[in-house]
Structure formats: C-alpha cells, structure tokens
Amino acid sequence: MSTTISRTKKSPPGSRRSARPDRAAWGFLLPFVALFLFTFVLPLGYAVYQSLLTPQRSGALGLGPATLGFAGLDNYALALQQSAFLESFARVLLFGLVQIPVMLLLATALALALDTLSHRWAGILRAAYFLPYGVPGVIASILWGFLYVPGVSPITDLLGRIGLAPDFLGYDTALWSIANIVIWEFAGYNMLVIVAQLKAIPQELYEAARIDGAGAWQTAMRIKLPLARPALVLTGVFSIIGTLQLFAEPLVIKPLTPAVTNSYTPNLSAYNEAFANNNIYLAAAESVILALVASVLSFGFLSLVNRREGRDAR
Amino acid sequence: MKPSRILLVALLTVAALYFLLPVYWLVVASTKSSADLFGTFGLWFSDPRWLDNTSKVFSYGDGIFWSWTFNSVLYAGVGGALATLLAGAAGYALAVYRFRGREAVFKVVLAGVLLPSTALALPLYLLFSKVGLANTYWAVLIPSIVSPFGVYLCRIYAEAAVPAEMLEAARVDGAGEWRIFGTLVLRTMTPALVTVFLFQFVGIWNNYFLPLVMLSDERKYPITLGLTTWQAAANRIPELNQLTVGGAFLSILPLAAAMLVLQRYWRSGLTQGSVKG
Structure with missing residues (x-):
C-alpha cells in the first residue's frame, strides 16, 4: 500500500x-x-x-x-467585411437555434418513451431510430436529396395527390430541409447517449417514487429528466460543434437548388475561397475565425452549464 | 390499453416510420432501372433488377467502385485500429501515472475534443501540401489515427477499471511497464477500446471533408467522396442516377449491419463517457 x-x-x-x-x-x-x-x-x-x-x-x-x-490582419478584415461570410455565420446560428433544440427534444422524448416499454419492443425500436447514424452524412444527403426533388420523390408525389405542392428546395425552405437531414442522422445517436444515462439511474429511485405515488409522467419529468442532464450537456456541446461545421449536407444539396450558395455556411465559404477562388490566405483566415468561434461557443456553453450546476449544488 | 398508452405507441411508431422510410426508399430504388426511378411510385417495387444494377455499379468506369470500397475499408479499418491503440496507451498513461505536465496534456486533449474537425481540414491541407503529403493515402490516414475523444474515453475507463493492486503485483513479479500494458492492461480495457474503435471507424468511414480537400486522384477516394462525384455528374450522364442509388445502398450495408449487431455493446461503452461528461 x-x-x-x-x-x-x-x-x-x-x-x-x-x-x-x-x-x-x-x-x-x-x-x-x-x-x-x-x-x-x-x-x-x-x-x-x-x-x-x-x-x-x-x-x-x-x-x-x-x-x-x-499582410497583418488584412485577411481577417477582408473576411469580416464580406457580407456573405458574415451571413453564413448568421445562417448556421439560426440553423442551430432551431435544429439543436428540436433534435434534442425528439431524442429525449424517444429515450423517455422507450424507457417505459417492454425490453423486446424497446430494443427493436431503438435499433430503428439508431440506424441512420450508420448512414454517412453525404449518403444521407444524397438520399434525402432524391426525396426532395419533385419527379423522383414519393413524398411530393403523395402530397401532390391530395393537392399539395410542397417546395422542399425553395429559398425559404432549403435550410430547414437540410436541418431535417441532420436531425434524421443524429437524433437516434443522441437518444442512445440519453438512454445510456437513464440506465445508470439506480432502480431504488424509481421504487421510492412509486411508493410516494408518482405516476409514469411525473417520474419521467421529476426524476429521469434531471438525472439525464449530463447526457444532455454532452449531446448539446457536440451538436453545437457539429452545427458550425455544417458542410457536406449543403454541398450535396447545392446542385439541386439555387438557394444554396457558395458561401452558404462558414466551412463552405472557406472551402470555395481555397479551391474555387484560389485564395488560400483568405481561406486560412476564415478557417481560423471558424475554429475560434466554435471553441468560444462550446467552451462558453460548458462553463455556463457548469456554473449553473455549481449554483444548484449550493 | 389506456388512451395515454395508445398515444405513446402511436408516436413511437410514427418516429420509426420517419427514421426507416428513407432507407426503405433506398432499398426499393436500388432495384429499379433509371427510367423506373423517375417514372414509377417511389415506395413500391417495379420490375426488380437488383443484381443487374449492382453489377453495373461495380463494373462502371473500370470497376472504380471496387477501389473506393477498398480505400474506405483501408482508411477506416487501419486508421481506426491505430487510433484505438494510440488512444488506449495515452489514456492509460494519463489515468495511472502521476507526472509533471499530466494535467496540461489532458487539458490540451480536451481542447482537441471540442475543436471542430472540419475547421481543421483546410489547415491540414495547407500543411500537408507544403510537406508533399497531399493526394497520398497518408493524407487521409495520418489525421485519422489521432482521436482526442478516444483518449478522453480511455482515461476515464482506465481510472475506474485498472486496479493499482494489479499493476503493483505485476511490477513485483518483475514485469516491465510495456509488458504490463501489452498483456494485462489492454485486456482490462477491452470494452473501452472496442467503443473507441467503433466510434473512430464510423467517423472515418463517414468522413467527407478531409478526403475532399486532400485527394485529387479518383483512385484514392473513399466511397463517400466517389459517390458524390457520380451524383454531381448525373446531370450530364443520367445513368449515374441509378449507379449513385445502387452504390449508396451498397455503402450503407456494412455499417448498418455492424450498427444493429453492436448496438448493445456500444451503448454500454458510451456510459463511460457520458457519466462524467
């Protein structure tokens, strides 16, 4: 010893x-x-x-x-003067503000609902929800691309028969069609992280809750949800990082719609600056800005959560 | 059944339809001819010819799909295995040894976890083209074997699972540090290592940005990159629509199978990361 x-x-x-x-x-x-x-x-x-x-x-x-x-900071000044580059940040920010809560809400709801089912059904459904995580992002985008384009898509086909003509790739809708692809890919994975956390909750807690007369809904809201918090923080951080990196999905969707431009997301902008415009110096500046913003956001989110956790503990 | 129960099951079923529908469409579409792909209802079969389509996918362009498959397996398999070994050793060292600089190393690793990988792809390309590594297999392999998240998982697991008594006993018996790691520790850490390998394998298999910026030779492409070149060219060569769909179907088979089989295992491994996260 x-x-x-x-x-x-x-x-x-x-x-x-x-x-x-x-x-x-x-x-x-x-x-x-x-x-x-x-x-x-x-x-x-x-x-x-x-x-x-x-x-x-x-x-x-x-x-x-x-x-x-x-050149000093000229490239940075140039990057920050380009309205398209700034707009790309605003776009992914808006994207994240909608997509991340929707996805995490869906993942949490599915995890909590599965927790009340019998083992066999929960297992089958969990596998179904998790399956898209095994589909590479570009393949998922190619796949959904076919499902968005009128003529091939059975979805527009069916909706057309009842008199609707949805335009999934219009200027107002393309961003949310991309959000749908990202949700489809990662909701099941995030659900699995939350399920893992729920499994770590000691059974005695549920026993105690039942003895105290708590129903299934109350148990889910008052016990499971608060205890699943670390998993939600983890999935939240990774979702923020993922959103800022948005690249493959818009790049694959781009040939299908004029709504997606060369500077649709910060990553797409830096990529096109380097390979289409051959300005690697400006591209380098844009990459550095993106890395900085991503680090600030994810560290900021983590410390915000940790501070609140410390306050709750007191 | 109570009404609330029925509502719950209905919601879960709708969710299952949402997640499975695109995959089902892909299965159906991969059996259709180019004409049927556009001309018939997407959710039902029409004159299935899966074998014929598949052989076209593999024979098109001098069998380039074979190269892409081989490359994907190489990048993800070799990259994943090496990444796991490096992460296992580093995580183990951070967990059991007390040495100067330990906390600093761990903080840097954590920063690496939080740094978006695609924000790094362009800088990597600039550096690799400077040192002459761009457009080689190494350009994709080398970045793939560094997994800060793997180190993080392995450290947490090793802290909980590798008993100090076991190490002491082995040292008393005269085993060297490397021998202890190679025999005892690797075996004890197997669940964490499998998890890291799976994460890394899927991550590399799905990676797109890095090969996109690094590679210009089509023969070195992984499947993801190759299929997007088909998809992008389908405007000019309509038959590529069919090949893209058929190739997409083939490309998700190995991962989907692994996902279903290993789901249970993966879940238990994930707990290690999220509990402390």
Whole structure:
C-alpha cells in the first residue's frame, strides 16, 4: 500500500524511483502527443501564419513575379467585411437555434418513451431510430436529396395527390430541409447517449417514487429528466460543434437548388475561397475565425452549464 | 390499453416510420432501372433488377467502385485500429501515472475534443501540401489515427477499471511497464477500446471533408467522396442516377449491419463517457 501512495504523490527531488514512471508515462503518451502536435497544433499554427500573408505584385505596374508579403490582419478584415461570410455565420446560428433544440427534444422524448416499454419492443425500436447514424452524412444527403426533388420523390408525389405542392428546395425552405437531414442522422445517436444515462439511474429511485405515488409522467419529468442532464450537456456541446461545421449536407444539396450558395455556411465559404477562388490566405483566415468561434461557443456553453450546476449544488 | 398508452405507441411508431422510410426508399430504388426511378411510385417495387444494377455499379468506369470500397475499408479499418491503440496507451498513461505536465496534456486533449474537425481540414491541407503529403493515402490516414475523444474515453475507463493492486503485483513479479500494458492492461480495457474503435471507424468511414480537400486522384477516394462525384455528374450522364442509388445502398450495408449487431455493446461503452461528461 505504501508504494501506491508514494507513486501517487510527487516524488521528492533526487529520488531514483521517480525516473521510471515518468519515463514510462511519456513513452505511452509520445506516439499520440507527437501525432497530435502534427495534426492539430502545427496545422492551426501554419494556418494562422498563412492567414497573415498575402501575394504582392512587384514592379512598377504590378506585372512582376508575385511574392508573398506580410499582410497583418488584412485577411481577417477582408473576411469580416464580406457580407456573405458574415451571413453564413448568421445562417448556421439560426440553423442551430432551431435544429439543436428540436433534435434534442425528439431524442429525449424517444429515450423517455422507450424507457417505459417492454425490453423486446424497446430494443427493436431503438435499433430503428439508431440506424441512420450508420448512414454517412453525404449518403444521407444524397438520399434525402432524391426525396426532395419533385419527379423522383414519393413524398411530393403523395402530397401532390391530395393537392399539395410542397417546395422542399425553395429559398425559404432549403435550410430547414437540410436541418431535417441532420436531425434524421443524429437524433437516434443522441437518444442512445440519453438512454445510456437513464440506465445508470439506480432502480431504488424509481421504487421510492412509486411508493410516494408518482405516476409514469411525473417520474419521467421529476426524476429521469434531471438525472439525464449530463447526457444532455454532452449531446448539446457536440451538436453545437457539429452545427458550425455544417458542410457536406449543403454541398450535396447545392446542385439541386439555387438557394444554396457558395458561401452558404462558414466551412463552405472557406472551402470555395481555397479551391474555387484560389485564395488560400483568405481561406486560412476564415478557417481560423471558424475554429475560434466554435471553441468560444462550446467552451462558453460548458462553463455556463457548469456554473449553473455549481449554483444548484449550493 | 389506456388512451395515454395508445398515444405513446402511436408516436413511437410514427418516429420509426420517419427514421426507416428513407432507407426503405433506398432499398426499393436500388432495384429499379433509371427510367423506373423517375417514372414509377417511389415506395413500391417495379420490375426488380437488383443484381443487374449492382453489377453495373461495380463494373462502371473500370470497376472504380471496387477501389473506393477498398480505400474506405483501408482508411477506416487501419486508421481506426491505430487510433484505438494510440488512444488506449495515452489514456492509460494519463489515468495511472502521476507526472509533471499530466494535467496540461489532458487539458490540451480536451481542447482537441471540442475543436471542430472540419475547421481543421483546410489547415491540414495547407500543411500537408507544403510537406508533399497531399493526394497520398497518408493524407487521409495520418489525421485519422489521432482521436482526442478516444483518449478522453480511455482515461476515464482506465481510472475506474485498472486496479493499482494489479499493476503493483505485476511490477513485483518483475514485469516491465510495456509488458504490463501489452498483456494485462489492454485486456482490462477491452470494452473501452472496442467503443473507441467503433466510434473512430464510423467517423472515418463517414468522413467527407478531409478526403475532399486532400485527394485529387479518383483512385484514392473513399466511397463517400466517389459517390458524390457520380451524383454531381448525373446531370450530364443520367445513368449515374441509378449507379449513385445502387452504390449508396451498397455503402450503407456494412455499417448498418455492424450498427444493429453492436448496438448493445456500444451503448454500454458510451456510459463511460457520458457519466462524467
């Protein structure tokens, strides 16, 4: 036992024993840390560096060979002056404000409802709800794309027979058609995270609630929902991150509708800046802005939730 | 049955229809000819010819669909396995050793979890094209074997599941740190490792942005990227509509099967992450 304690405490300087665990720990960490530096830290650093550059023409008329010059924050100013880029942020923000609550509400409702069913039925339905998570985002978008286009879609076909002519790909509706794809993909996954949390609730709590005369609805609202909170926080954070990254779905839907533009989302904007307009310096600046906004939002959400949790505990 | 019960079952059934309908449509559509795809009702079969369609998917463009399938399996299989091993070792080290810099490393890992992966794809491309890795298999594989979320899960699991007494006993018996990890620890951590592997496998299989920016050679594409090139070209070559649908159906078979079989296992693994989350 004493060896365990000495291992958990910081070893005194000069102790011969301290070298071994330290070296072993870094040995285990090294492969991951090295690759993490190479694929996370270095690219971000390089993108920041690139975002500070701009090609400059030399010669009196600007006809000489282009050289790279230091541009300061010019690329950032340029990115933030583009109304299309700012609009793309507003668009994903609006998207997230609607899509995330709807999806989490659906996931929570399904998780709570499944919790009241018998084992076999719950298992079959859970598998049905979770299945879309195994469909890659682009494939899901191709799939729903076919279901949105009049002529192929059985949905517009059926609605047309009762006299409705829905336009899933119009200027006002395309964003929500994309939201539907994202909800379809991830609601079942989020439901599973919540179900896992519900399974961790000790059965005695339900017993106690029943003895106190609580019905199924009250048990769900007063006991299950509050205790499922950590899962909701987790799914909330990942949904915020996911929303800001919105890329594959609009890109796949784009050929089907003029409503989706080259700068529909921040990611799409940066991608087109780099590959369609060949301005990697501006694209780098846009990527850095996106990474910053995403980190601020998800850290902000986490600390907001944690602060409230601390207050509740008091 | 009570009315509230009937309402509940009705709602659950409607939800099931919503989640299954597109997949059902895909199954039906994958059996149709190009003409029937546009000309007949989408939710019912018409002159099924699934085998014929499937052989077209595999033979089109010198059998490029084979290459895409092979690439997807390579990226997701090898990438997922290596990512799991690295995350297991790193998570284990963070859980059981006390060393200077431990908390700092863990905080950086957490920041990595919260950083959107697609915000990173473009910077990765800029860096990889600078060092000459763009448009190689490595360009997709290397970023795929780094999973901060995996490290996070493995650390939490190892803290709870790897007993200090077991490590001490093994050390007293003269086993080295690597040997202990390779034999005892990996076995103890199996549930967490399987979870991490599944997450990473699905993540890589579904990944689109990274291969899109990194690869220009069609032969190195994964299925997701390949199918979107078919879909985008379907305006000019109508028969590609059918191939896109048929290919989409084939591409979701392996994951859907794995999802149904492993759902139970996955769920128990997820608990490790969400309880402390």
